[in-house]
Amino acid sequence: MSWLNLEGKVAVVTGGACGIGRAVCEGFADVGINTVVADIDLESASKTAAELEKKFGGSHIATATNVTDKANVDAMVREAIEAFGKIDILVNNAGILIPRLLVDPAGKEELTEQILDKMISINQKGYFLCAQAVARAMLESGKGGVIINMTSESGLEGSEGQSVYAATKAAIYSMTRSWAKELGKHNIRVVGIAPGIVEATALRSEEYERAVAYTRGITVEQFREKYKNISIPLGRSCKLSEIANTACFLASERSSYIHGTVVNVSGGKSRA
Numbered sequence: 001m002s003w004l005n006l007e008g009k010v011a012v013v014t015g016g017a018c019g020i021g022r023a024v025c026e027g028f029a030d031v032g033i034n035t036v037v038a039d040i041d042l043e044s045a046s047k048t049a050a051e052l053e054k055k056f057g058g059s060h061i062a063t064a065t066n067v068t069d070k071a072n073v074d075a076m077v078r079e080a081i082e083a084f085g086k087i088d089i090l091v092n093n094a095g096i097l098i099p100r101l102l103v104d105p106a107g108k109e110e111l112t113e114q115i116l117d118k119m120i121s122i123n124q125k126g127y128f129l130c131a132q133a134v135a136r137a138m139l140e141s142g143k144g145g146v147i148i149n150m151t152s153e154s155g156l157e158g159s160e161g162q163s164v165y166a167a168t169k170a171a172i173y174s175m176t177r178s179w180a181k182e183l184g185k186h187n188i189r190v191v192g193i194a195p196g197i198v199e200a201t202a203l204r205s206e207e208y209e210r211a212v213a214y215t216r217g218i219t220v221e222q223f224r225e226k227y228k229n230i231s232i233p234l235g236r237s238c239k240l241s242e243i244a245n246t247a248c249f250l251a252s253e254r255s256s257y258i259h260g261t262v263v264n265v266s267g268g269k270s271r272a
């Protein structure tokens with residue numbers, strides 16, 4: 001038996017096809033967890049699942065899941081249970097970031113109802129739909145489980161040009177605490193991970209950099225330079241594997257009394 005003792009567990013990771021979600025899938029596969037790579041991008045999810053099997057062994061499947069669609073999420077949970085007979089761990093991770101100003105005097109990059117609805121739909125409603133469907137399955141199994149919600153340190157710190165994104169992440173802090181109060185008695189732990197500045201993922205696309213630089217009144221080059229020089233006490237950005245390691249620990253019985261709280265993985269940048 002290994003120290004984490006996660007061999008044979010089953011985890012659903014939303015947005016598992018790339019970036020942080022993929023790194024979490026790799027970390028999980030490495031410690032013997034079988035994963036369900038649930039992503040709106042089925043091609044990348046299938047590629048990820050195949051690569052996990054090749055590199056780490058175990059059994060990994062991909063599902064075409066849009067987390068904003070209840071029927072889709074319910075089908076994903078059914079598929080996972082058909083494949084593995086249970087779900088022990090959910091990582092709510094699929095999220096998007098569209099930088100916009102509350103008011104843009106030039107009228108170029110201003111928040112609209114559509115952009116607000118889109119971010120809330122994926123970053124907040126998506127977490128709710130997946131947590132509800134998976135927690136229901138965990139309750140029916142009678143064996144408990146762990147729900148890990150990926151949030152962001154910006155949820156408590158706020159972020160220039162990213163007010164709605166930060167607000168959706170703040171909502172995840174709150175839902176983590178409330179769901180922990182509801183589900184603890186059923187032996188389902190609910191925890192969050194709040195990364196700070198992370199090595200580049202698809203979320204930091206050219207379009208993201210252009211828009212966020214605009215909202216801060218600087219050029220993309222200045223934004224990139226500023227990003228490199230953000231004061232982080234550990235002096236570097238977070239490796240994706242460091243988020244994966246945190247997820248492995250939180251998924252394991254080694255963290256059996258950590259519940260209803262969010263672990264900051266920000267190198268000391270923020271303390272919330």
Ligand SMILES: NC(=O)c1ccc[n+]([C@@H]2O[C@H](COP(=O)([O-])OP(=O)(O)OC[C@H]3O[C@@H](n4cnc5c(N)ncnc54)[C@H](O)[C@@H]3O)[C@@H](O)[C@H]2O)c1
Binds near residue numbers: 016018039093096197
């Ligand atoms: N990258 C960062 O710097 C950072 C920092 C803090 C928190 N986070 C959070 O970590 C999570 C992952 O971020 P990332 O940087 O890996 O992003 P990413 O863009 O690299 O990956 C997101 C994944 O989610 C999938 N996805 C998007 N919409 C979906 C939907 N409706 N249904 C299912 N899947 C969907 C995408 O296909 C993609 O595979 C997000 O919740 C993000 O807010 C990221």
